[in-house]
Amino acid sequence: MNSKAVGLKAMRPEDLLTPTPSGVCCRTGGFHIDPTRPVDKAVITHGHSDHARPGHGAVLATEETLDLMRLRYGDNFAGSTQVAKPGEPLTMGDVTVTFHPAGHVLGSAQIAVEHGGLRIVASGDYKDAPDPTCAPFELVPCDVFITEATFGLPVFRHGDASGEIARLLHSVAVFPERAHLVGAYSLGKAQRVIALIRQAGYDRPIYLHGALETITRYYQQRGIDLGVLKPARGADKAELAGAIALCPPSSLQDLWTRRFPDPVPCFASGWMRVRARARQRGVELPLVISDHADWDGLTATITATGASEIWVTHGQEDALVHWSRLRGLKARPLAIVGYGDEDENDGTAAGAGGAS
Amino acid sequence: MNTFAELLDRLAYEPGRNNKLRLIADYLRTTPDPERGFALAALTGALSFQHAKAGVIRALIAERTDPVLFELSYDYVGDLSETVALMWPADPAKRPNAVPSLSEVIETLATLGKAQLPAQLARWLDALDETGRWALLKLVTGGLRIGVSARLAKTAAASLGNKEPNDIEILWPGLAPPYTELFAWLEGRAEKPISLDSAPFRPAMLAHAIEDSDFASLDPAAFTAEWKWDGIRIQAVTGTADDGQAVTRLYSRTGEDITKAFPDLADALRLPGAIDGELLIVRDRRVQSFNVLQQRLNRKAVTGKLLADFPAHLRAYDLLVDGTEDLRALPFAERRKRLQAFIEKLNSERVDLSPLVPFDTWEALAAARADPATAGAGTDADAIEGIMLKRRDALYLPGRPKGLWWKWKRDPLVVDAVLMYAQRGHGKRSSYYSDYTFGVWTTGESGDELVPVGKAYFGFTDEELHRIDRFIRNNTIERFGPVREVTHEPDRGLVFEVAFEGLQRSTRHKSGLAMRFPRISRLRWDKPPREADRLETLQIILEKIEAGRSGTSPAVAEN
Numbered sequence: 001m002n003s004k005a006v007g008l009k010a011m012r013p014e015d016l017l018t019p020t021p022s023g024v025c026c027r028t029g030g031f032h033i034d035p036t037r038p039v040d041k042a043v044i045t046h047g048h049s050d051h052a053r054p055g056h057g058a059v060l061a062t063e064e065t066l067d068l069m070r071l072r073y074g075d076n077f078a079g080s081t082q083v084a085k086p087g088e089p090l091t092m093g094d095v096t097v098t099f100h101p102a103g104h105v106l107g108s109a110q111i112a113v114e115h116g117g118l119r120i121v122a123s124g125d126y127k128d129a130p131d132p133t134c135a136p137f138e139l140v141p142c143d144v145f146i147t148e149a150t151f152g153l154p155v156f157r158h159g160d161a162s163g164e165i166a167r168l169l170h171s172v173a174v175f176p177e178r179a180h181l182v183g184a185y186s187l188g189k190a191q192r193v194i195a196l197i198r199q200a201g202y203d204r205p206i207y208l209h210g211a212l213e214t215i216t217r218y219y220q221q222r223g224i225d226l227g228v229l230k231p232a233r234g235a236d237k238a239e240l241a242g243a244i245a246l247c248p249p250s251s252l253q254d255l256w257t258r259r260f261p262d263p264v265p266c267f268a269s270g271w272m273r274v275r276a277r278a279r280q281r282g283v284e285l286p287l288v289i290s291d292h293a294d295w296d297g298l299t300a301t302i303t304a305t306g307a308s309e310i311w312v313t314h315g316q317e318d319a320l321v322h323w324s325r326l327r328g329l330k331a332r333p334l335a336i337v338g339y340g341d342e343d344e345n346d347g348t349a350a351g352a353g354g355a356s
Numbered sequence: 357m358n359t360f361a362e363l364l365d366r367l368a369y370e371p372g373r374n375n376k377l378r379l380i381a382d383y384l385r386t387t388p389d390p391e392r393g394f395a396l397a398a399l400t401g402a403l404s405f406q407h408a409k410a411g412v413i414r415a416l417i418a419e420r421t422d423p424v425l426f427e428l429s430y431d432y433v434g435d436l437s438e439t440v441a442l443m444w445p446a447d448p449a450k451r452p453n454a455v456p457s458l459s460e461v462i463e464t465l466a467t468l469g470k471a472q473l474p475a476q477l478a479r480w481l482d483a484l485d486e487t488g489r490w491a492l493l494k495l496v497t498g499g500l501r502i503g504v505s506a507r508l509a510k511t512a513a514a515s516l517g518n519k520e521p522n523d524i525e526i527l528w529p530g531l532a533p534p535y536t537e538l539f540a541w542l543e544g545r546a547e548k549p550i551s552l553d554s555a556p557f558r559p560a561m562l563a564h565a566i567e568d569s570d571f572a573s574l575d576p577a578a579f580t581a582e583w584k585w586d587g588i589r590i591q592a593v594t595g596t597a598d599d600g601q602a603v604t605r606l607y608s609r610t611g612e613d614i615t616k617a618f619p620d621l622a623d624a625l626r627l628p629g630a631i632d633g634e635l636l637i638v639r640d641r642r643v644q645s646f647n648v649l650q651q652r653l654n655r656k657a658v659t660g661k662l663l664a665d666f667p668a669h670l671r672a673y674d675l676l677v678d679g680t681e682d683l684r685a686l687p688f689a690e691r692r693k694r695l696q697a698f699i700e701k702l703n704s705e706r707v708d709l710s711p712l713v714p715f716d717t718w719e720a721l722a723a724a725r726a727d728p729a730t731a732g733a734g735t736d737a738d739a740i741e742g743i744m745l746k747r748r749d750a751l752y753l754p755g756r757p758k759g760l761w762w763k764w765k766r767d768p769l770v771v772d773a774v775l776m777y778a779q780r781g782h783g784k785r786s787s788y789y790s791d792y793t794f795g796v797w798t799t800g801e802s803g804d805e806l807v808p809v810g811k812a813y814f815g816f817t818d819e820e821l822h823r824i825d826r827f828i829r830n831n832t833i834e835r836f837g838p839v840r841e842v843t844h845e846p847d848r849g850l851v852f853e854v855a856f857e858g859l860q861r862s863t864r865h866k867s868g869l870a871m872r873f874p875r876i877s878r879l880r881w882d883k884p885p886r887e888a889d890r891l892e893t894l895q896i897i898l899e900k901i902e903a904g905r906s907g908t909s910p911a912v913a914e915n
Binding site for chain 1: 362366368369370371375378379382421422424425428429432433434435438439442443445485486780837838
């Protein structure tokens with residue numbers, strides 16, 4: 001069906017990258033991408049705990065992803081590590097592997113795997129919306145595109161994140177004696193929310209839950225300006241009146257909130273688009289800010305890659321597979337177990353969770 | 357429309373009354389006329405237009421989206437308006453260059469024909485954002501449901517000019533959307549609008565609950581007592597319109613016009629004046645319990661059968677206006693005389709005078725309260741929820757003035773129940789488990805089991821709350837979303853003494869009954885759950901209540 005280099009390309013996509021329940025595996029190159037169980041050699045797209053797990057023999061990832069894994073799992077999180085520079089092809093066995101920015105969180109990458117004229121892009125988690133805290137998504141033309149589908153339903157349209165920040169700041173103005181607690185995943189979302197608040201001109205100190213401190217400090221070390229940040233611990237109630245504080249989503253309804261004056265629970269997540277989800281979590285100010293592509297982003301990206309075959313890893317895969325087939329693309333769900341699981345339990349013990 | 361949508365969106369998530377007030381006030385302060393006036397109309401339920409049916413909205417989305425994607429989305433979101441609002445394909449190329457204002461939407465809907473509705477809706481949906489579309493669909497289908505009462509919205513409006521909500525209530529019946537003259541007055545730009553309504557509402561006077569310790573300082577001779585009837589407090593106003601016709605309106609305690617629901621009573625009020633009283637159901641001269649009234653209130657359509665089966669009656673407490681004379685500045689004893697004469701002149705079997713309860717000491721009154729049946733109430737005793745005390749010299753003052761009117765409710769019914777589920781509260785109680793579902797024992801398939809009989813949110817101190825909260829955290833056996841199931845075994849669990857005002861049959865609850873005004877009256881840390889009450893106890897109370905109203909008692913006396 002693909003007329004280019006028919007003679008050379010004896011390999012089917014499934015032979016180059018083989019889907020398994022614990023991630024896609026490249027036998028020719030001798031590695032797995034984002035494996036959910038320990039393997040000899042792992043190629044990792046980004047630092048969220050459902051994709052980046054400890055215990056692999058060797059890990060190939062961007063410098064930031066390796067740093068983040070070290071912060072969360074300690075220095076011995078893998079037998080050995082290798083830094084991948086975005087845009088620089090690496091040879092692994094018979095295949096060429098290239099990292100390209102995915103726009104999801106700091107250090108996140110898509111991984112292009114090529115052999116004999118066939119290119120598959122495993123995009124990990126990605127978003128095509130602007131983000132002041134990480135490199136923008138880069139479109140990589142390919143034959144097979146492996147996509148997530150976290151927000152793979154046409155009800156998910158994230159809109160402009162700065163508009164959501166404006167709603168937050170309006171609420172702070174209307175309730176100057178209450179504290180606004182923003183639940184945000186500790187890797188990526190929290191730092192993006194802070195950066196967006198700063199972009200909107202808010203320059204008072206922003207307070208942090210202890211579980212957000214390490215990774216946020218790392219973002220600052222990488223040169224991302226987040227303004228004045230203070231630990232919420234130790235601050236007295238009067239000081240916290242009218243303040244904005246960030247915490248892991250699991251802490252929003254926790255004993256921790258008792259130090260704040262009449263707190264307004266806010267949650268920055270793509271899930272907040274759906275009212276029932278916001279209500280279930282007791283959120284009073286839902287902020288639709290996501291680190292994943294929304295429905296329009298997913299479908300536009302799939303089209304733009306020019307891929308004739310789409311593999312869908314996790315999320316609302318049924319709808320995205322259906323949509324792809326309506327457009328004459330070959331599409332299949334991969335049924336990988338373990339991606340996206342971090343959304344509900346925020347992994348605060350590990351210091352970072354998955355994102356949404 | 358988008359700013360109104362933002363307000364609705366925020367109100368829908370905000371549990372606290374004061375915070376809702378501030379959100380509405382902030383909106384009214386920063387939104388120009390006539391937009392804010394139409395918003396106030398939407399929040400107070402003052403709008404009337406033909407609502408769109410769900411079928412219209414389904415048809416619109418079916419024309420624009422793939423059916424499989426729609427079904428998957430609807431299944432996930434669970435609400436039609438919300439699903440359509442979110443997945444509406446807003447094609448930027450087709451997007452109208454102006455977002456419709458709320459005023460435009462409301463004014464258009466008022467005159468739009470049924471056939472034109474779908475196309476007009478589609479044009480608006482194309483122009484709005486997600487929240488705007490959601491609010492539009494909620495508005496046109498008549499399902500705002502954001503937990504804001506008309507009274508709350510008016511209170512927010514009043515706060516713009518530091519006025520009392522009652523000032524607005526008085527004017528309200530004479531005003532119409534978009535209320536520009538009201539806002540002009542509130543903002544100090546114009547004189548107070550003149551109420552031209554011929555049958556306006558006057559803000560109601562309310563009573564304080566009396567505590568045992570209050571009696572020592574009160575002189576029995578300064579007070580009169582009446583039964584506190586368990587119906588709906590209403591104000592029945594009859595005036596004369598410009599054309600000479602009599603106009604009668606029935607208002608709830610908060611000033612909502614409920615005339616349409618009680619045409620039988622409204623027809624009986626022919627004399628100009630304003631009566632403060634209790635709406636009751638009276639059959640064969642017997643006052644029925646609140647349960648019976650509830651059955652009439654639950655029906656939407658007022659049919660001939662409903663009117664015949666549940667005849668509405670007004671038991672008059674007070675007279676605020678006699679003819680065109682305002683009596684509110686007279687002492688209660690004077691008003692009571694005028695009321696008596698007014699009722700006699702009205703001479704309607706639908707309206708009677710609330711009888712006085714004679715007493716000379718507090719002890720005598722306590723005895724009457726404990727046994728209304730023998731203290732003069734006879735077979736109507738089941739519809740009595742206590743005693744009202746009114747100072748003879750009390751003027752009729754709006755709101756809840758101190759020391760003039762007291763309510764002394766009958767002792768509530770109590771039952772010992774076991775805590776089964778808990779949920780976190782809101783506002784100051786957020787993070788604490790303060791909403792409790794409790795149950796009583798019943799015989800199940802495998803022996804005794806607890807069946808939930810009610811939910812309570814208050815009745816405990818902050819210290820008690822902390823202790824219950826700790827108990828719940830340490831004894832959670834399962835979690836269902838925000839709900840925690842708490843240990844409830846015969847020997848392990850927490851027993852509440854629950855007080856409540858009445859019981860009703862209910863098909864919605866597994867136990868088959870529902871409590872009225874349940875609250876926690878005592879924490880029984882000392883009591884093992886096995887000693888809590890059984891469902892049978894509640895069933896007996898329910899049967900007693902029902903027997904009271906069915907008229908089977910042989911003691912029916914000639915009146």
